[in-house]
Amino acid sequence: MVQALARAGCAVTLVLKAPVRTGRLVDPLRALPGVTVRSPHAEGLIDIEGGMPPKAAAAVLARVDEEERLRPAAGGPPHPPEGGFDMIVVRGRRLAGKLSAGPLAGRLWTYLTDVPQSAALFDGSSKGELRRIADASRVLLCQTEELRGFLESAVPATAGKSVLFPPVVVLPDGLEPRRDGAPDGRALTLVYTGKFAPRWNTYEMTSLPRLLAIRGVDAELHMVGDKIHDDPADPGFATRMRTALESGQGVVWHGGHPRAEAMRLTAACDVGLSWRHPEMDASLELSTKVLECGTLGVPVVLNRTPMHERLFGTDYPLFASTETDVLDALTLIGKNSDVFTLAVERCRAAAAGFTLDAAAERLRGCVERTFPEPSAAVLAAAEEHERVAVRLGAAGGGGPARPDEALAGTAAPSGSAPPDAAQGGPRRLRVGVAGHDLKFFTRLLDYLRSRPDMEVRVDKWAALKVHDEDRSRELADWADVVVCEWCGPNAIWYARNKRPGQRLVVRLHRFELYARWPRHLPIDEVDEVICVSPHYADLTREITGWPAGKVTTIPNWVDDHQLDRPKLTGAEHHLGMIGIAPSRKRLDLALDALEELRRDDPRFTLFVKTKLPWEYWWIWQKEEEREHYERVFRRIRRSPLLAGGVVFDSYGRDVASWLRRIGFVLSTSDDESFHLAPAEGMASGAVPALLGWPGADTIYDTRWIHDDPSAMAASIASTVSLGRWEHDRLLARDQVRAAYGLDEVCRQWTDMLAATAVGATAVRTP
Structure with a gap:
């Protein structure tokens, strides 16, 4: 991790949890540029012998962080007040749990491995602890896609923060990958490295040379390790295991060795063994030993x-579950050089994505997204606001001489920074966000907060019409730019209480357009109205009569980095819908398409991720809504073509994991302002299939839009049968990244805030 972070461009401080006994591991890290190694034991920061328990480690890390905060930063402003380090990378649940309640919360990058790996073991206490860790973490690093999906389903707070960070394999200095070909005319050498335990099948492995000899295959088994497990369920295991290691036919026991020597012994052998008890098949972690073998x-x-199928391919020749399978595979590889060569190539290809360079590249991308570079335009806008404030104050313009004077004597909101002047750095653009429901603004808010050239504060309204007026006034007195999420009472209040020189941006959704609030909004006090699609921007101009130049379009964002995950087998026959309420979502039209598809191919299945309509009281109280869904569910029960073809999945934040099984995402609504579901599906690598609701062609390529359910079904069927699905899904993914990817939409918001801040309202063409 230290090497990968350093290669990713980070200045790294490694805090050792135990005293240094040998420099074999630490000395090479000390020699790396940009790396500092701290040893609390040697520095007298702790008087505990051996490794630090989590509570002590949390205290030491907080102290090291405080020292970093107070250390003068060379060539720049002081470190932020919340701590000296931008990110704190920590591994292990217990330590992360301790840190989640301390001063490092919010900056944790937690590497999760020691989590329960089945629903049966995932009790309320585990969920609560992981939820607290997720809330305190900026990023959660997960070893495998399977672990990430399981966590997002079990602990919703992890969704959107989970990033794939597989194991890293680094070859010791001087060790080269094995170049020998298949064993020809000599004994087949097998190797196992690691602990000896019942579920790892290590005792059964010791019988392989003897059983292979019966089949006419000369073999030798090399066992590396010295940890023999004492199993309470099998008290005799340790004795049997040791006896087999010491006297088994064809078994060579090397004992314990450092990792580098164990890898050298592995490189000298023909075949590695990672055959385990079937109970281990459900593991959500990936064996580093397997990857080391592949690299070698x-x-x-x-x-x-x-x-394993995803890594090595479904036709990999050395898959085995029983002892007979293992013997068959080894017999085949011992007598067939072509099979041996194929297995070597598959293992090398599987391990190629787990190098140190690959890890550094993953971290570099994640760091760049988490810590954007400052924008000269935003800093210029902030300085312009400062000058305007000073001019207005000098001229008696009604506003405070400096925006921060309005906060004099008051406590700043939790987590906010003190005035920029006190920090000694360039003035940052002050952005206020106000609204009762920020669920459509979350990632944009995270992004704006992460920018070093912006300071962001939120006025969270308790309800659509309920807020703390003193807090709202405080934000209005402080902000350079106010963004009102929803064109509701919040927008009306801020328009009526706007400071001279202050900019006001309102984001309008479909919900408000047909409500009464836009009629009461003093549009002259609004600098820009943001709509999420060109169609709704046109409707807004038409319905409200607002000046055309004030109504612009910035699309909804799609978190393409989170959604881009490998598809599961069979996804090309799986249709998906996200949300079926209210009735204008038209589940019935999706069923029309599904029936036509299943008439020719029963593999087509519709997966629906949704809350059910009776979970929305405002929908279920309407008689026409109840009647619609009664007809729909009666049809699903009674139609022979739909029997077994519709699956309802629970509503939740684990959309990215759910989309791994989906090959086509449907949009059959009567109307939408944007409809995010097809875009999310495209980002996941699914093909969108839409009916032509008004404005769909201003958001999505017309190749994905169909006249009716029959045309939709025909297109889906031909895409699969003609082998176009892979091509189409990659095309769709590239389209959504370019138009609605999170990085692109965040760029548009940054440009808009900088432009409106200096009074040049940005008019973008759709």
Whole structure:
């Protein structure tokens, strides 16, 4: 991790949890540029012998962070007041749990491995602890896609923060990958490294040379390790295991060795063994030993699991679940050089994505997205606001001479920074966000907060019409730019209480356009109205009569980085819908398309991720809504073509994980302002299929829009049958990244805030 972070461009401080006994691991890290190694034991920061328990480690990390905060920063402003380090990378649930309640919360990058890996083990206490860790973490690093999906389903707070960070394999200095070909005319050498335990099948492995000899295959098994597990459920295991290691036919026991020597022993063998008990097939973690073997060019015998199939291919020749499978695979590889060569190539290809360079590239991208570079335009806008405030104050313009004077004597909102002048850095643009429901603004808010050239404060209204007026007035007195999420009472209040020189931006959704609030909004006090689609921008101009130049379009964002995950087998026959309420979402039209597809191919299945209509009281109280859904569900029960073809999945934040099984995302609504579901599906690598609701062609390519359910079904069927699905899904993914990817939409928001801040309202063409 230290090496990967350093290669990603970070200045890294490594805090050691135990005293240094040998410099074998630490000395090479001390020699890396930009890396500082802190040893609390040697520095006298702790008087505990051995490794630090989590509580002590949390205290030491907080102290090291405070020292970093107070240390003068070379060539720039002081460190932010919340702490000296931008990110704190920590591994382990117990330590992360302790840190989640301390001063490092909010800056944690938590590497999660020691989590319960089944629903049965995931009790309320575990969920609560992981929820607290997720809330305190900026990023959650997950070893495998399977672990990430499980966490997002079990702990919704992890969704949107989970980033894939697989194991990293680094070869020791001087060790080269194995270059020998298949064993020809000599004994087949097998190797196992690690602990000896019942579920790892290590005792059964010791019988392989003897059983292979019966089949006419000369083999030798090399066992590396010295940790023999004492199993309470099998008290005799340790004795049997040691006896087999010491006297088993064809078994060579090397004992314990450092990692580098163990890898050298592995590189000298033909085949690695990672065959485990079937109970281990559900593991959500990936064996580093398997990847090390692949990097060394040593093929591995291992269990067939979805994770392994994705890495090695479904036709990998060394998958095995039983002892007979293992013997068959080793017999084949011992007598067939072509199979051996294929296995080597698959293992090398599987391990290629787990190098140190690959890890550094992953971290570099994540760091760049989390910590955007400052914008000269935004800093210029902030300085212009400062000058305007000073001019207005000098001229008695009614506003405070400096925006921060309005906060004099008052406590700043939690987590906010003190005035920029006190920090000694360039003045930042002050952005206020006000609204009762920020669910459509969350990632934009995270992004704006992460920018070093902006300071962001939020006025969270308790309800649509309920707010703390003193807090709202405080924000109005402080902000350079106010963004009102929803064109409701919040927008009306801020328009009526706007300071001279202050900019006001209102984001309008479909919900408000047909409500009464836009009629009461003093539009002359609004600098820009943001709509999410060109169609609704046109409707807004038409319905409200507002000046055309004030109504512009910035689309909804799609978190394409989070959604881009490998598809599961069979996804090309899986249709998906997200949300079926109210009735204008038209689940019935999706069923029309599904029936036509299943008439020719029963593999087509519709997955629906949604709250059910009776969970919305405002929908279920309407008689026409109840009647619609009664007809729909009666049809699903009674139609022979739909039987077994519709799956309802619970509503939740784990959309990215759910979309891994979906090959086509449907949009059959009567009307939408944007409809995010097809865009999210496209970002996941699914093909969108839409009916032509008004404005759809201003948001999505017309190739994805169909006249009716029959045309939609025909297009889906031909896409699959003609082998176009892979091409179309990648095309759709590229389209959504370019138009609605999070980075692109955040760029548009940054440009808009900088432009409106200096009074040059940005008019963008759709």
